[in-house]
Amino acid sequence: MLVMDTSALLTRISDTHGAARQVDLQLERSERRRLQALVDSGRLRRYPHGVVALPDVDKRVLIARVHRGLITCEHAAAYYRLPLPSSPKTLHVLTPRGHKAAPLWGEHQHETRDLPSLSLSSFPVVPLARCLADLLCCAQEWTALVAVDAALHQGRVTYEQVGAYLRGSRRVLGRRRLQRTSSRARSPLETLARVQLRGAGLDVVDGVEIGGVGEVDLLVAGWLVVELDGYEYHSDMWAFDHDRSRDRELARLGYTSIRFTANNVRSGRIVDEVRRVLAAHPGAARARMASRSA
Numbered sequence: 001m002l003v004m005d006t007s008a009l010l011t012r013i014s015d016t017h018g019a020a021r022q023v024d025l026q027l028e029r030s031e032r033r034r035l036q037a038l039v040d041s042g043r044l045r046r047y048p049h050g051v052v053a054l055p056d057v058d059k060r061v062l063i064a065r066v067h068r069g070l071i072t073c074e075h076a077a078a079y080y081r082l083p084l085p086s087s088p089k090t091l092h093v094l095t096p097r098g099h100k101a102a103p104l105w106g107e108h109q110h111e112t113r114d115l116p117s118l119s120l121s122s123f124p125v126v127p128l129a130r131c132l133a134d135l136l137c138c139a140q141e142w143t144a145l146v147a148v149d150a151a152l153h154q155g156r157v158t159y160e161q162v163g164a165y166l167r168g169s170r171r172v173l174g175r176r177r178l179q180r181t182s183s184r185a186r187s188p189l190e191t192l193a194r195v196q197l198r199g200a201g202l203d204v205v206d207g208v209e210i211g212g213v214g215e216v217d218l219l220v221a222g223w224l225v226v227e228l229d230g231y232e233y234h235s236d237m238w239a240f241d242h243d244r245s246r247d248r249e250l251a252r253l254g255y256t257s258i259r260f261t262a263n264n265v266r267s268g269r270i271v272d273e274v275r276r277v278l279a280a281h282p283g284a285a286r287a288r289m290a291s292r293s294a
Helices: 006-014 029-041 059-066 073-079 128-138 141-153 159-163 169-178 188-199 237-252 262-266 270-280 284-293
Strands: 019-021 045-047 051-053 070-072 092-096 108-112 204-210 214-220 224-229 256-261
Touching (some): 006 029, 019 059, 051 059, 059 070, 070 128, 073 092, 092 128, 128 169, 188 224, 188 262, 214 237, 224 237, 224 270, 256 270, 262 270
Parallel strands (some): 092 108, 224 256
Antiparallel strands (some): 019 051, 204 214
């Protein structure tokens, strides 16, 4: 093995995303002396459990290296560019069972017997399916469902792949939540509306295809179409006219269509409004069924 010079040693640590356990670098004695010289000069820093890192290392990577673990939950979802209701806060790390260490910056540790093995050159993050399974068990329900819905809709993961990480008695909550996910949700707004309406005990189906109209966001009680107007999509005249044309066609087919803005959904007002419409038309579902059979 060739002895590394100082720049080569810095490059090698940079190639590990800026932090590594010294033992994993497999350095010879002369290389260890060079590493110590880099620490003494401030070009490298030492951290607990034999970790050496560049001064500007990503804190997520540093924490993962210290714990011999992998980033999971919300920070992993953000790494995979999945939508989240808000920016991740506390870092969650998947660590080998029996090797729990004191936290550095308030990070939360999940212990496991089957930690995935990654090369030092790989970013220390769990596989996507494992990230989503951990989210379903750990995060707030709506946060988890938004991320899982998006990954399923984009075809980046399957229901079965996520479910494979939800076996065992400790993962009952995750399995229950997985059953409430949907690959048809096209936006976090649709996920939130579906969760709110189903949580209120309403019969809701998302991503329903209606002949002559196309796909509608949500169908409640078989006849009430709920459309969600995100500002980024419904901000031009063409979209406005197109939506009204769809509303007229839905009315002709016997459906009632109501629309909500993003603020309506996020404020939770959608549930009361939908209930009022349903209460005002108690015979609508029966009338529609009769017209179909006629």
